[in-house]
Amino acid sequence: MSPHRSTIARQRMKEEDPQKYEEYLQKRREAEKKKRDEEKRKWEEETHTRSQIKEKETKDEMKRTKEKERYYRKKAEQTRQTRSSACVTPGPSSKRPRDMSPEEYRRHRADARKRQRDNQSSQKKTAIKLKRRAQRREQREENERQNASTALP
Known part of the structure; x- marks a missing residue:
């Protein structure tokens, strides 16, 4: 599956004009921060139904699992694969101890x-x-x- 056109455009911008790409990233960070702050402010001001609370909890749980997956994926990319961890360990023998x-x-x-x-x-x-x-x-x-x-x- 090929990458999306916007992904290709961002990669091209990163290669051709790094300064413009950094400005783009900074703008995205600021927009995301503003969005998070607005959601947080809105959440603190309003009263919530049980379904809204449940929805927020599931959203937070999804966020935590994604962060954990990202952490382990990055860690796996950075660690060196040794020969012993790359090979398959033999299964238990077919004979039982008894x-x-x-x-x-x-x-x-x-x-x-x-x-x-x-x-x-x-x-x-x-x-x-x-x-x-x-x-x-x-x-x-x-x-x-x-x-x-x-x-x-």
Whole structure:
């Protein structure tokens, strides 16, 4: 589908006469601001029916969704596509864990742990490492206390 004639005209104006294009954009911004201010003033002055309130809420919701879509589209254009994000990830295996042999199940769980760890941020990995270190220290101290108490008699 080809672009609209007005779009082509604006693109041509942007290429041929940037100063005129900037003036055009400035005029459009001012007109849009004036229109928004007028709508806002009108909304604040008048009393509203339920249908008008519902209509405004749906309009605001549409505006928010469009802004969100625009944000994510722009973000996707600006980010670099890496090889790993460009390829399709394999789906789950056809075998269920309950149907697997003990060796297959062990391999399956190891892969799941690896995938989960790969998806964690470095901060999360560091926090887990510190927590495990503290747990091992407590366990070691507990074992030493038990060994010391059994060695006394």
